[in-house]
Amino acid sequence: MTALVRALRKERGLTLEAFAAQTDLTKSYVSKIERGQSTPSIAVAMRIARSLNVDVGQLFADDASRSRITIDRAPDRVGTERYHPIAPRMLGKGMSPFIVRPGREFANDPHPEHGGQEFLYVVAGSIELDHDSEIVTLNSGDGAYFDASLEHRMRSIGAVDAEVLVIACDDNR
Known part of the structure; x- marks a missing residue:
């Protein structure tokens, strides 16, 4: 999740400060998430996903390719x-x-x-x-x-x- 959140934030031209304000999280907490020092709860992950305009599951996925069906083993x-x-x-x-x-x-x-x-x-x-x-x-x-x-x-x-x-x-x- 860490690399993807950072990459999506930067892709959208958001500074750490702006992204923190947009998600109503502290800059230090967002930084910890991006550096892998904190794992956000589902509620926080949903807030981040909404801000980045992605599905929350994509934040946890290694591969965000499209699919009509996925199987979870x-x-x-x-x-x-x-x-x-x-x-x-x-x-x-x-x-x-x-x-x-x-x-x-x-x-x-x-x-x-x-x-x-x-x-x-x-x-x-x-x-x-x-x-x-x-x-x-x-x-x-x-x-x-x-x-x-x-x-x-x-x-x-x-x-x-x-x-x-x-x-x-x-x-x-």
């Missing part, structure tokens, strides 16, 4: 990535699906909300979802659909590290 998701976009090469998506492996602590994201709606489905393990200061426990097989414009975050709880399917739908796309 489970073995390709092996690893410790916190956010794994699904179908990142598919352009013009109305949804932004991700596999998320939340940490054990609630993320200290300065912008945990974004426009639109979000759907979570717990594939494995258990999580606590903090939505607008209401904490709900979700176990494997449970789902939640909510207004993403309200502050939200999740964390893995229990003995098994959680894996969550997150589908974000941004009203502004």
